Amino acid sequence: MLPLPAVGWSPDQRALRLLDQRVLPEAEVVRDLVVLEDTIDAIRTLAVRGAPAIGVAAAIGLVVALEAAHADAPGAALRPLVDAWGARLVAARPTAVNLPWAVARLQRVAAALPPDAPPRALLEALRGEAEAIRAEDVAMGEAIGTHGLALVPDGARVLTHCNAGALATAGAGTALAPVYAAHARGRRLAVFATETRPLRQGARLTAWELHRAGISVTVLPDGAVAALLASGAVDVVLVGADRIAANGDVANKVGTRGVALAAQAAGVPFIVVAPGSTIDPATPHGDAMPIEHRDADELAPLPAGVGAWNPAFDVTPRALVTGYLTDRGFVEPPFLE
Amino acid sequence: MLPLPAVGWSPDQRALRLLDQRVLPEAEVVRDLVVLEDTIDAIRTLAVRGAPAIGVAAAIGLVVALEAAHADAPGAALRPLVDAWGARLVAARPTAVNLPWAVARLQRVAAALPPDAPPRALLEALRGEAEAIRAEDVAMGEAIGTHGLALVPDGARVLTHCNAGALATAGAGTALAPVYAAHARGRRLAVFATETRPLRQGARLTAWELHRAGISVTVLPDGAVAALLASGAVDVVLVGADRIAANGDVANKVGTRGVALAAQAAGVPFIVVAPGSTIDPATPHGDAMPIEHRDADELAPLPAGVGAWNPAFDVTPRALVTGYLTDRGFVEPPFLE
Numbered sequence: 001m002l003p004l005p006a007v008g009w010s011p012d013q014r015a016l017r018l019l020d021q022r023v024l025p026e027a028e029v030v031r032d033l034v035v036l037e038d039t040i041d042a043i044r045t046l047a048v049r050g051a052p053a054i055g056v057a058a059a060i061g062l063v064v065a066l067e068a069a070h071a072d073a074p075g076a077a078l079r080p081l082v083d084a085w086g087a088r089l090v091a092a093r094p095t096a097v098n099l100p101w102a103v104a105r106l107q108r109v110a111a112a113l114p115p116d117a118p119p120r121a122l123l124e125a126l127r128g129e130a131e132a133i134r135a136e137d138v139a140m141g142e143a144i145g146t147h148g149l150a151l152v153p154d155g156a157r158v159l160t161h162c163n164a165g166a167l168a169t170a171g172a173g174t175a176l177a178p179v180y181a182a183h184a185r186g187r188r189l190a191v192f193a194t195e196t197r198p199l200r201q202g203a204r205l206t207a208w209e210l211h212r213a214g215i216s217v218t219v220l221p222d223g224a225v226a227a228l229l230a231s232g233a234v235d236v237v238l239v240g241a242d243r244i245a246a247n248g249d250v251a252n253k254v255g256t257r258g259v260a261l262a263a264q265a266a267g268v269p270f271i272v273v274a275p276g277s278t279i280d281p282a283t284p285h286g287d288a289m290p291i292e293h294r295d296a297d298e299l300a301p302l303p304a305g306v307g308a309w310n311p312a313f314d315v316t317p318r319a320l321v322t323g324y325l326t327d328r329g330f331v332e333p334p335f336l337e
Numbered sequence: 338m339l340p341l342p343a344v345g346w347s348p349d350q351r352a353l354r355l356l357d358q359r360v361l362p363e364a365e366v367v368r369d370l371v372v373l374e375d376t377i378d379a380i381r382t383l384a385v386r387g388a389p390a391i392g393v394a395a396a397i398g399l400v401v402a403l404e405a406a407h408a409d410a411p412g413a414a415l416r417p418l419v420d421a422w423g424a425r426l427v428a429a430r431p432t433a434v435n436l437p438w439a440v441a442r443l444q445r446v447a448a449a450l451p452p453d454a455p456p457r458a459l460l461e462a463l464r465g466e467a468e469a470i471r472a473e474d475v476a477m478g479e480a481i482g483t484h485g486l487a488l489v490p491d492g493a494r495v496l497t498h499c500n501a502g503a504l505a506t507a508g509a510g511t512a513l514a515p516v517y518a519a520h521a522r523g524r525r526l527a528v529f530a531t532e533t534r535p536l537r538q539g540a541r542l543t544a545w546e547l548h549r550a551g552i553s554v555t556v557l558p559d560g561a562v563a564a565l566l567a568s569g570a571v572d573v574v575l576v577g578a579d580r581i582a583a584n585g586d587v588a589n590k591v592g593t594r595g596v597a598l599a600a601q602a603a604g605v606p607f608i609v610v611a612p613g614s615t616i617d618p619a620t621p622h623g624d625a626m627p628i629e630h631r632d633a634d635e636l637a638p639l640p641a642g643v644g645a646w647n648p649a650f651d652v653t654p655r656a657l658v659t660g661y662l663t664d665r666g667f668v669e670p671p672f673l674e
Contacts, residue, residue: 025640161560192646195636197534197558208640219636220646221534223498223559223592227628227651230594255560257567261598291564299532299556303362303545309529309557314564 002180003212004028006167007053008134009060014068016061020047021167025208036065036085043092043099050168051242052137052275055098058089059130062106066126070119078119082110082126095292102133134170140275141171143327145181148238151271151325152182152189157235159192159228159263162253163205164240164273166213175240175273176210178325183215190216192234196255197222198298198310222255229266237263241274248318248333249286254311260320269322276326281337286315339517340549341365343504344390345471346397351405353398357384358504362545373402373422380429380436387505388579389474389612392435395426396467399443403463407456415456419447419463432629439470471507477612478508480664482518485575488608488662489519489526494572496529496565496600499590500542501577501610503550512577512610513547515662520552527553529571533592534559535635535647559592566603574600578611585655585670586623591648597657606659613663616672623652 010017015032016039023029031047033039039061042048048057062085066078086103093099109129113122152158164175172180179189191210196202203219210217220228228234237259243251250256250272263270283289296308324331347354352369353376360366368384370376376398379385385394399422403415423440430436446466450459489495501512509517516526528547533539540556547554557565565571574596580588587593587609600607620626633645661668 025643026638194560195534197532197560203636203639207643211640211643218644218646219633219639221559221591221636223531223534223590223595224646224648224651226595226598227591227648228646230651253560254558254564258560258563258595258599261563261602262595265598296556299540299558301363302540302556303548306362306544306548307555309555309561309565311561311564314561314567 002166002172003209004030005170006050007048007057007060007170015064016057018042018048018057019167021049021205022047025204033061034064034068036061036088039065040089040092043089050163051096051098052140052169053167054093054096055102056134056137056170058099059102059106059133062086062089062103063123063126063130067123070123075119078122079110082107105129105133137169138171140327141169141173141177142181144174144273144275144325145172145177147327147329148178148273148325149181149185151236151238152178152187154187156182156187157190157192157233159194159225159234159237159259160206161194161202161239161256161259162196163201165206165209167205167209168240174275175238176206177273178238179210179215180213183213190218192218192220192228194222194225194255194259195219196253201253222258225259226262226265229262229268234266234268237268237270238273239270241272241278242313243283243289244272244274244279244324244335245283245285245289246281246333246335247285248321248324248335249289250316250321251286251289251291251313252316254314257314257316257320260316264320270320271323271325272321273325276328276331279326279331279335281335286317289315291315339503339509340546341367342507343387344385344394344397344507352401353394355379355385355394356504358386358542359384362541370398371401371405373398373425376402377425377429380426387500388433388435389477389506390504391430391433392439393471393474393507395436396439396443396470399423399426399440400460400463400467404460407460412456415459416447419444442466442470474506475508477664478506478510478514479518481511481610481612481662482509482514484664484666485515485610485662486518486522488573488575489515489524491524493519493524494527494529494570496531496562496571496574496596497543498531498539498576498593498596499533500538502543502546504542504546505577511612512575513543514610515575516547516552517550520550527555529565530554530556531559531562531592531596532556533590538590559595562596563599563602566599566605571603571605574605574607575610576607578609578615579650580620580626581609581611581616581661581672582620582622582626583618583670583672584622585658585661585672586626587653587658588623588626588628588650589653591651594651594653594657597653601657607657608660608662609658610662613665613668616663616668618672623654626652628652
């Protein structure tokens with residue numbers, strides 16, 4: 001019932017298999033990558049994106065590259081490559097938090113083996129850890145989906161922003177996980193997806209994956225969100241999160257705050273859906289969250305000499321959030337660990 | 338201190354001069370049109386847009402076309418052409434309210450002359466009426482600008498949505514008229530212009546005309562409005578209106594309602610700026626306003642089989658509006674005429 005997996009193993013288990021998100025929705029191109037440079041390039045150029053999917057891609061990509069190196073030169077000194085190649089993967093996208101996290105998990109597995117463990121044993125252990133990272137991601141989506149089923153009864157009309165779907169993970173996604181879970185149970189749903197300028201992840205990715213999975217989806221310009229919500233056409237808003245502060249403030253793709261304001265004005269529940277790992281008790285509130293600003297080029301074409309204000313994220317205050325859904329179920333701030 | 342006029346007479350007064358908005362901001366192309374078909378084509382294909390500008394273009398375009406016909410065949414039966422050509426102009430863009438209004442003014446002038454009035458006298462009278470329509474539009478912008486000066490003190494930071502500027506009128510525009518008036522008095526201003534998807538009139542037109550006039554302008558994605566307002570970077574929001582209902586509800590370019598919600602949440606004044614003629618006492622409230630829906634194509638590319646919800650306008654309720662500025666000064670609902 002899901003679209004193609006965004007990231008996983010190739011059927012022969014010897015390659016990292018990606019759905020190339022650079023060419024969606026015009027083309028469905030699946031790439032099997034083995035060489036480390038190809039995986040680095042895929043991460044750097046956003047062939048794979050979404051924090052959970054990037055972590056899975058790095059883990060599988062490192063394992064298959066090491067196995068290929070060993071097959072070419074058995075007995076090669078693999079152990080130093082785990083650190084050196086891992087560091088190169090981490091450098092591919094410096095701000096992607098799941099990237100160093102996944103690589104560090106593999107490096108800890110390697111460090112825990114005896115120094116004289118044979119290369120085969122090292123590769124087996126690393127493969128097991130990469131598969132664990134992937135399977136945990138799939139399980140995370142399934143757990144969110146199951147916990148969120150009550151949000152999406154038969155006939156539910158859902159609004160989402162940006163892409164927090166299957167394309168951002170190895171499984172069913174985060175914000176869209178309840179949608180897929182309900183769809184799998186035969187419920188008829190209608191999803192509204194914001195275009196999400198400037199990179200159009202809603203129009204390109206969310207619309208593609210839902211349509212591919214057989215779920216009705218309608219795209220709207222970001223500016224039409226308030227009108228749509230006011231019209232009574234939406235029952236629930238489901239959005240992802242990049243970080244959730246201890247007090248419940250939410251950093252997510254820019255535009256989320258405006259969706260939340262419009263939902264509140266219309267009396268529509270606004271639910272933040274994310275893995276429990278997104279909650280950061282060390283960040284007290286939204287003002288303490290760093291906001292990445294991106295190039296004006298993303299808004300091109302602009303008149304010559306005109307600049308742009310183009311933040312990647314915004315902060316939605318706790319007061320606008322109706323509920324927080326994680327893989328552990330619904331949770332309530334304050335989040336004090 | 339204004340950018341190039343969007344619409345007016347050519348220097349020799351024999352042609353309709355337009356700034357071609359189809360090619361902005363990449364190119365500044367001025368077109369001098371005489372033949373009726375060219376003016377119809379310009380209106381139909383949005384070379385000229387904005388209700389006031391369309392009215393002026395139709396009036397001047399009809400006069401210069403009639404004069405050219407008379408020069409080619411003196412004594413030609415001009416009077417029937419005022420009606421026939423006027424009807425063809427009106428059909429060029431059926432929903433543009435200023436188009437039939439301007440044509441009807443010329444037709445009334447023609448009808449008021451004695452049947453045996455010479456063609457020269459008819460053409461003189463029509464030219465005078467067309468110039469009156471143009472001059473009234475310019476005066477409207479100047480009056481709005483003067484009445485609105487207190488909104489934009491030196492250093493003011495203004496947010497606007499879509500294009501309600503010089504490019505929509507023969508003069509200084511509506512929402513941007515106070516900005517131009519303040520700029521002409523040496524005040525230093527900074528304007529934020531929303532991109533305004535899907536047709537990008539903010540990024541293409543508002544950004545171009547302000548930059549061309551020497552006013553600092555920064556474009557932002559529509560989704561970033563709530564974050565910008567929450568950041569404290571904006572002192573006042575100025576937006577235009579397509580129609581204002583008797584109770585004060587405002588129909589304007591889609592996205593306006595979201596801007597108003599974000600302004601209210603941030604405690605920033607939200608001012609609707611429009612000619613007094615935009616107020617429609619016959620429309621009791623926003624729910625009674627028809628909303629035009631446009632093609633999904635405007636949101637292309639979309640995944641094959643995916644539709645769009647693409648309203649041209651939304652309704653901002655009276656409760657979100659801090660003030661109404663017209664060419665008659667500030668006004669307050671109810672508008673009972």
